[in-house]
Structures are given as structure tokens and as C-alpha cells.
Amino acid sequence: MVRFENVSVRYGEGAEVLRDLSFDIRPGSFQFLTGPSGAGKTSLLKLLFMSLKPSHGRVELFGHDTDKLCKEDLAVLRRRVGLVFQDFRLLDHLTTYENVALPLRVLGRTEASYRNEVVELLRWVGLGDRLTALPPTLSGGEKQRAAIARAVIAQPELLLADEPTGNVDPAMAQRLLRLFVELNRSGTSIVIATHDLALMDEYDARRMVLHEGHLHVLD
Numbered sequence: 001m002v003r004f005e006n007v008s009v010r011y012g013e014g015a016e017v018l019r020d021l022s023f024d025i026r027p028g029s030f031q032f033l034t035g036p037s038g039a040g041k042t043s044l045l046k047l048l049f050m051s052l053k054p055s056h057g058r059v060e061l062f063g064h065d066t067d068k069l070c071k072e073d074l075a076v077l078r079r080r081v082g083l084v085f086q087d088f089r090l091l092d093h094l095t096t097y098e099n100v101a102l103p104l105r106v107l108g109r110t111e112a113s114y115r116n117e118v119v120e121l122l123r124w125v126g127l128g129d130r131l132t133a134l135p136p137t138l139s140g141g142e143k144q145r146a147a148i149a150r151a152v153i154a155q156p157e158l159l160l161a162d163e164p165t166g167n168v169d170p171a172m173a174q175r176l177l178r179l180f181v182e183l184n185r186s187g188t189s190i191v192i193a194t195h196d197l198a199l200m201d202e203y204d205a206r207r208m209v210l211h212e213g214h215l216h217v218l219d
Contacts, residue, residue: 001027001158001189002048007057009043017043019213021057025158025191030184032200033193035210041193042085044210045160048191049083050074062157079106082156082188084164088147090135096122096146097131103154114153121149124179126172140167148176152183159183162193173199 002025009018017040025031025048033041046052047059050066059066062077069077082103090099097118104114122128125145135143144167151159159180165173177199184190191208194200200207207218 001025001029001062003058003060004047005058005060007047007054007059009040009047009052010055016055016213018047018210018215021215023208023215023217025189027157027189028184028187029206030181030190030203031192031206031208032203033191033208033210034195034197034200037195039210040213041210042162044215045083045085045162045191045193048158048160049081050078079103079154080157082151082154082159084144084147084151084159084161086162086166088135088143090138090143090146090150092135095132095134096127096138096142099135099146100149100153103150107154118149118153121153122146125149125176141169141172144168145172145176148179152179152188155183155186156188158189158191160191160193163195164192165194165196165199177203 004021004023007018007021008016010016033044035041043052047054050061062080064077100122101114101118119131122131125148127142127145130138130142138146148164165176168176180190180192209216209218
């Protein structure tokens with residue numbers, strides 16, 4: 001599903017943030033991405049989402065060399081990827097329900113075909129009473145849960161999540177992780193960036209550890 005070959009990243013004329021990364025992500029796999037603050041976890045997720053190009057090396061996603069794709073083809077591939085970044089990126093003029101339903105609208109589905117799915121998922125993440133709320137009225141934890149619901153609603157082939165449990169209490173963190181596990185069981189490959197070692201210890205999953213720009217994979 002994903003292949004990195006000798007990938008490096010630098011911003012401007014600065015030092016390389018990521019150096020010579022080579023690894024694969026297999027279909028249906030589950031992995032945690034961890035490392036100290038500033039290690040480059042968010043940069044690696046951006047590479048996986050194709051919103052950041054490597055300064056060196058080759059990134060292959062779904063069998064395509066991303067460097068050879070035009071913007072339109074990249075946009076089509078991104079629809080196969082679910083994404084949760086720490087800034088949430090909810091659309092302020094849309095309700096919670098509308099934000100979560102957006103990926104299904106983009107796929108051309110009618111509201112009648114997806115309404116029950118969206119409502120059920122929002123109830124699962126504890127937002128059943130916030131369907132009509134606009135993002136500016138949501139707390140940080142509520143925005144986090146809405147962003148996660150939006151990322152998983154279309155059952156993407158690859159899910160990327162940057163600290164998805166960082167703004168929620170331990171009980172909700174466990175509930176969200178169970179959601180990711182169920183999504184993985186249905187075939188989605190999962191990459192979760194987290195600092196929470198205790199949370200990782202509860203799951204038998206591959207660990208990808210970033211340290212000083214280098215990646216160490218622990219299967």
C-alpha cells in the first residue's frame with residue numbers, strides 16, 4: 001500500500017527533518033508512530049497524505065509513484081485516505097453532522113443513503129447531541145471527535161491520525177481506539193502518531209519510532 005525508498009525531507013535551507021527513510025505499510029496493517037516532540041511525526045504523516053513532497057527519495061502510494069502524478073490524480077488518491085491532524089480542519093460554516101458527512105457527499109452519495117450512518121457514528125463518539133452545532137461552539141475534545149468521525153466515515157483504505165486521543169479523557173481515548181481497531185479489522189491500514197506509551201502497550205501493533213530524523217521499525 002505504501003513504500004518509502006530513501007526518503008528525506010528538509011524545509012528551505014535548513015537541516016533535514018527526516019533522513020533516508022525506507023519502509024513499507026502493508027494493506028490491513030496497524031501501526032503506531034512515535035518519537036519525541038520535533039522528531040518529524042507530522043512531516044511523515046504529510047508525506048503519507050501527499051501534502052508534502054520529499055526533498056529526496058521516492059514515495060509510492062497505492063502502486064503509484066507520487067512524484068509522477070498531477071494535482072488531479074493526487075486529489076483522487078487522497079480520497080482513499082482518512083486524515084486527522086491536530087488542528088482538526090473542520091469547516092466552521094458547516095454543522096458537526098455536515099462536516100462528518102462531507103467525505104460521503106464528495107463520493108456522490110445521497111443524504112438519504114448516509115444519514116443513519118453519520119448519526120450513529122456521531123453517537124458512538126459522544127456527539128449525538130451536537131449534530132447541529134457549528135465548530136466554533138465545540139470544545140477541543142468535541143472537535144477532535146468530530147474530526148475523527150469525519151476521517152473514518154467513508155472507511156478509507158488508509159487512516160492517518162496525529163495524536164487522535166490528545167484532547168479526550170482516558171475512557172473516550174479507549175473508545176476511539178476501539179473504533180480504529182474495528183476499522184482495521186474491516187481492512188483499513190492504520191497509522192496513529194502518539195506520545196502515549198501506556199496506550200500503545202495495550203495493543204499488539206507495529207511501532208515506528210522516529211529519533212533524530214531516522215526511523216526504526218519494530219514489528
